[in-house]
Amino acid sequence: MENKAEIRKRSVLIFSTRSYPTFGRSRKAFDEQNPPDTVTDSPYYWWFMFLRLNADYKATCEANGVGKCADLYKDFGDVYSVNFKQWWTDKAYLFAEPKKGYRMKVATDITEIAPFDDSEVLNLVVPLTWSQRSLKKAFSQLVLKFVEKGKRGVSVEASEAQYRISGKWSVEALKFAYKVYTLKNIPNEGKKIAWADIGIRANLPYAKREKAVEGKITDETVDVRATLTVLANRHYKRALTFIESATTKSFPYGVPKKVKIRKDKMTSKAE
Secondary structure (H helix, E strand, O other), X not given: OOOHHHHHHHOOOOOOOOOOOOOOOOOOOOOOOOOOHHHHOOHHHHHHHHHOOEHHHHHHHHOOXXXXXXXXXXXXXXXXXXXXXXXXXXXXXXXXXXXXXXXXXXXXXXXXXXXXXXXXXXXXXXXXXXXXXXXXXXXXXXXXXXXXXXXXXXXXXXXXXXXXXXXXXXXXXXXXXXXXXXXXXXXXXXXXXXXXXXXXXXXXXXXXXXXXXXXXXXXXXXXXXXHHHHHHHHHHHHHHHXXXXXOOOEEOOOOOOOOOOXXXXXXXXXX
16 A cells, blocks of 8 residues: 555645746656766755765764664754655656646546645536637636636745745856756865866856967956856855755755855765
8 A cells, every 4th residue: 555655745736936847758767877967967966965075964864864864864864875856756746736726637526526625726617528719718708717827836936845945046146056066076186276277177257258269368368267267166155155055955045144164064076
């Protein structure tokens, strides 16, 4: 007999953002090294990736759930033993909105008919002998007039998910922060990599100007590299926030403002 968690994971889920990961219907194995844009454009994917960079969470996984992140481990599990698709398939319900009210469905039994005096729902008889055009017109006239124009679903701000997306997040900021952080921490035979070069390797938008003047030491070259240094530093600091936030119930800005982010709490490289 299925338990409640299994039924919940199998049912249709509703998220506070349309940017949830989708994998298509392809039967090909998920390519962890080159995931599709429909995955990487989701903040939930980057939650998973930044969580992998958190030293406390890594230590907890290595200790089979014992450690500073023991409570989170009970929900998220070992993120190093599975790829994102496997993890999301199993854990997506944690990020979904709680079931409320009604959902649209075809009633198959009198018990599935809604109360006629309920202001949140309508019972509708749909003649299947009509054309789609006629049905759409009738639906607009009979149903849509009761729905406020421009009304949207659950907003990020009003989310009641167990683990929620917070703040004005940007997928581009998440991507660049991850690239800069991992590049900064790649072993380089003990040699330090200049921040400007990290910015170039991370392909920050401003890096195109550096490539245009590559090989020429000019005032423009100096200015571009100085700007890249500032931008790379900024993305690195964001990455530290995202890594810390990944162990909270709110990402990417779940870290209280008064919390000082310690560099020694982060892993030295991406897993």
